[in-house]
Amino acid sequence: MLGFLLTTGSVKIFKFQNIYFALLCSFLLCGTMALSQPSIHGAQRSEISSLKIFVDGGLSEGDISSQMMTKQTPWSPLIFLNETLTKNLGAPREYYDPLIFYNDVLHLTSYLHDRGYFAAQIDTSLSFREDDKYVDITLKVISNHRSLIDSFTVLGVQEFENKQSDIFRSSLIKVGIPFDKNLLINEQDQLLRSLKSSGYPQAKLDSVSIKRFASTGNIFVLLRFNTGKRFTFGEVFLPEEETQVEPEVILRQLDFAQGDIYDEEKRISSEQNLNRLGLFENASVRPVFAHDSVGSTSVPVHISLRSQELQEITPEILVLNENNTFLSTGLGLGYKHRNFFGGAKNFSITARGRLNYVDQYVQYLFSSSKQKPTLYSKADIQSQLIFPYFYSNKTSASITLSAEKDQQVDYTLTTLRAKVGFVTRLATYTVGSTDFNIERVDPAYRTVQSLRVEDTTKQFNFIESFTLQRDKTNNIFSPTSGFFHSGTIEEAGLISHTAGGFGLPYSEYYKFSFLLKHYFAVSSFESQIIALKLRGGFAQLYNSKNTTPVPLPRRFFAGGSGSVRGWKDKQLSAFGNDIVGGNFAVEGSIEDRLQLFPNKGKFLFMNLENIWSVLFLDYGNTWNTYADAKLNDVALAVGFGLRYETFVGPFRFDLAWRLYDPKKPQGQQWLYEQQFFVNSFSLVQFGIGHAF
Numbered sequence: 006m007l008g009f010l011l012t013t014g015s016v017k018i019f020k021f022q023n024i025y026f027a028l029l030c031s032f033l034l035c036g037t038m039a040l041s042q043p044s045i046h047g048a049q050r051s052e053i054s055s056l057k058i059f060v061d062g063g064l065s066e067g068d069i070s071s072q073m074m075t076k077q078t079p080w081s082p083l084i085f086l087n088e089t090l091t092k093n094l095g096a097p098r099e100y101y102d103p104l105i106f107y108n109d110v111l112h113l114t115s116y117l118h119d120r121g122y123f124a125a126q127i128d129t130s131l132s133f134r135e136d137d138k139y140v141d142i143t144l145k146v147i148s149n150h151r152s153l154i155d156s157f158t159v160l161g162v163q164e165f166e167n168k169q170s171d172i173f174r175s176s177l178i179k180v181g182i183p184f185d186k187n188l189l190i191n192e193q194d195q196l197l198r199s200l201k202s203s204g205y206p207q208a209k210l211d212s213v214s215i216k217r218f219a220s221t222g223n224i225f226v227l228l229r230f231n232t233g234k235r236f237t238f239g240e241v242f243l244p245e246e247e248t249q250v251e252p253e254v255i256l257r258q259l260d261f262a263q264g265d266i267y268d269e270e271k272r273i274s275s276e277q278n279l280n281r282l283g284l285f286e287n288a289s290v291r292p293v294f295a296h297d298s299v300g301s302t303s304v305p306v307h308i309s310l311r312s313q314e315l316q317e318i319t320p321e322i323l324v325l326n327e328n329n330t331f332l333s334t335g336l337g338l339g340y341k342h343r344n345f346f347g348g349a350k351n352f353s354i355t356a357r358g359r360l361n362y363v364d365q366y367v368q369y370l371f372s373s374s375k376q377k378p379t380l381y382s383k384a385d386i387q388s389q390l391i392f393p394y395f396y397s398n399k400t401s402a403s404i405t406l407s408a409e410k411d412q413q414v415d416y417t418l419t420t421l422r423a424k425v426g427f428v429t430r431l432a433t434y435t436v437g438s439t440d441f442n443i444e445r446v447d448p449a450y451r452t453v454q455s456l457r458v459e460d461t462t463k464q465f466n467f468i469e470s471f472t473l474q475r476d477k478t479n480n481i482f483s484p485t486s487g488f489f490h491s492g493t494i495e496e497a498g499l500i501s502h503t504a505g506g507f508g509l510p511y512s513e514y515y516k517f518s519f520l521l522k523h524y525f526a527v528s529s530f531e532s533q534i535i536a537l538k539l540r541g542g543f544a545q546l547y548n549s550k551n552t553t554p555v556p557l558p559r560r561f562f563a564g565g566s567g568s569v570r571g572w573k574d575k576q577l578s579a580f581g582n583d584i585v586g587g588n589f590a591v592e593g594s595i596e597d598r599l600q601l602f603p604n605k606g607k608f609l610f611m612n613l614e615n616i617w618s619v620l621f622l623d624y625g626n627t628w629n630t631y632a633d634a635k636l637n638d639v640a641l642a643v644g645f646g647l648r649y650e651t652f653v654g655p656f657r658f659d660l661a662w663r664l665y666d667p668k669k670p671q672g673q674q675w676l677y678e679q680q681f682f683v684n685s686f687s688l689v690q691f692g693i694g695h696a697f
Contacts, residue, residue: 050100051133051140053077062122062148063183067528069146072116073109075101079602086608095608101131101140117148121184121224123217124149152184155223159196161211161230184224189213193228200232201269206292206304207233236267239303249312250284254349258282258398259290267292267304278398279310282349286311315343323359335359335383345390354388385409400429414451418557421445435475442468446556460585464556465509467500478524482654483695485531489522495559498548512553518542518561522697532600538697541591543631560586561627563640566690567697568592569623570661571642578627579638579667589634592625594697598648615650619659621696626667641665643676654694661690 056077058066079096086095110127117125128145157178177192193210200208214227238261243252258278260271272290279288292304321337337357345352360382387407395402405424411417423443431437447463474491478484498513520540527533544555564572569592578587597620602613623642628634644661664676673679
């Protein structure tokens with residue numbers, strides 16, 4: 006089908022329905038437009054007032070727009086800032102450039118082919134108006150048939166047949182799935198990693214053959230590898246310069262020994278083990294392949310290290326969201342020794358003092374009130390000794406001593422704790438930890454009329470816990486994909502009961518808690534993320550003769566900036582005394598995180614692409630026991646927030662409303678039944694890092 010040119014008055018409409026003819030006409034149009042319109046350096050260019058993209062099939066508008074350099078003129082306030090104040094603010098107008106648009110169409114054609122849409126058609130339409138001052142661009146992508154993988158063959162690994170099943174066990178390419186060039190590249194990389202971790206560090210991809218059958222449109226894929234010689238690990242060479250740690254400490258962190266089959270994954274994990282010691286700014290483990298070792302199959306390994314200072318004193322100024330209050334500030338001082346008495350043992354001691362609810366004191370200074378508010382405080386001191394090697398380089402041990410006094414509105418809690426912990430790296434993304442705690446808690450409530458005697462009892466507990474954690478998120482601060490799963494089993498009372506309680510009250514309970522987090526990118530451009538969280542657990546006394554409750558620090562609380570955000574910190578419960586916490590809890594959140602300015606720009610010191618908006622729904626509650634839980638007790642909160650991404654994570658600002666308050670009388674529980682901004686509005690909450 007031929008394209009055509011229609012001229013009506015001052016409006017020119019160009020429409021191409023055949024992709025190849027469209028490319029030719031767009032190229033010729035570059036010269037025509039250069040003569041009929043002012044040049045880029047002239048007085049007038051056509052501003053892109055709209056860019057509409059229509060896509061059918063398995064692609065999205067975001068997939069297409071992310072591949073184009075041609076963009077629509079941004080939001081008018083950003084243009085105003087850019088043109089009236091400084092070029093460093095806002096964003097400039099976008100103008101039509103026929104050559105750029107031509108290259109966009111070429112690139113989109115290649116992009117569609119890479120995704121298996123070899124028969125795709127691109128239909129473009131340009132409408133100029135107001136004497137060519139503005140242009141409206143419409144782009145339609147008709148995907149048509151998507152090619153499937155008809156057959157997949159790998160050559161060049163015949164001498165490695167005994168390992169072939171392991172290499173191909175987790176193959177990404179399957180017969181019958183849609184063709185995707187990126188998937189094929191990932192398959193190539195995965196196969197190379199498998200070969201390099203099976204004794205072939207010099208393996209390489211010789212050639213890739215991709216053929217499309219005319220009859221079906223489907224794809225035949227052939228990969229040909231050259232494995233090279235099979236190697237073993239040779240002699241390990243330590244740095245010649247003197248290091249501040251014993252050589253045996255370095256060698257025991259290696260996951261391989263001389264004579265082992267060369268394994269690239271073990272080389273990388275050994276490097277990670279050395280860096281995890283905390284002794285070095287950087288540690289590297291590198292094989293050296295000599296050019297003259299034609300007949301050798303043993304590769305020497307060189308270790309290079311750059312040490313940190315062994316001792317340091319670190320002062321701290323604390324401005325944080327302590328206990329989810331509006332503002333908490335304080336001071337801290339820490340001392341660290343990275344090689345305490347040798348063996349890479351890490352010793353640290355830290356003291357901190359904080360003041361909570363500082364915002365109330367600031368309000369008092371600027372008000373006429375004569376009642377001075379109380380500055381609630383928290384102070385703690387902690388010392389820790391870490392043994393990085395405990396029976397193997399996969400397990401570390403630690404001894405921690407801590408003392409803490411926390412003064413809150415309703416109570417003061419004094420906690421003394423000694424802990425012995427073990428952390429084991431079970432797999433690449435999986436960690437298990439075991440803790441043995443000796444804990445002394447002394448709660449002092451300001452109002453005791455409605456409390457049980459047991460709730461105010463001092464306790465001395467021996468607590469054992471085991472945690473299994475799997476983290477496959479792609480970013481520690483702002484994940485866009487992956488998941489985090491954690492589960493903890495805890496028991497107290499067994500040791501105390503055996504020892505007769507040492508003459509002090511103790512609790513006998515078991516507890517289970519879990520945390521699940523999942524992240525999904527809505528588009529390949531990762532400008533919109535769906536984040537899900539589910540957290541909960543239960544604790545249960547198991548000796549009917551011992552009524553000493555679960556200690557306060559081990560109970561469940563809900564509410565606050567990291568919980569159900571329509572309620573203040575630890576003030577959400579389905580029973581009367583929320584200050585004592587519950588023994589059963591379920592809570593969760595759904596967040597829609599949207600990048601507001603994906604096309605960049607600047608405002609003052611801020612990069613606009615770092616600004617995100619968040620819409621969220623939180624739900625949950627705490628109950629005294631799991632038998633008390635009811636569906637109509639689940640509280641709901643909705644709200645929105647802003648995030649600004651930094652290298653330490655996003656700065657967070659949230660507003661939340663109580664969508665459903667189970668403690669309100671019927672007829673006043675839902676948001677639409679309440680007086681807006683009076684009964685339903687919660688405090689403004691902020692912090693560093695996402696809510697989850």
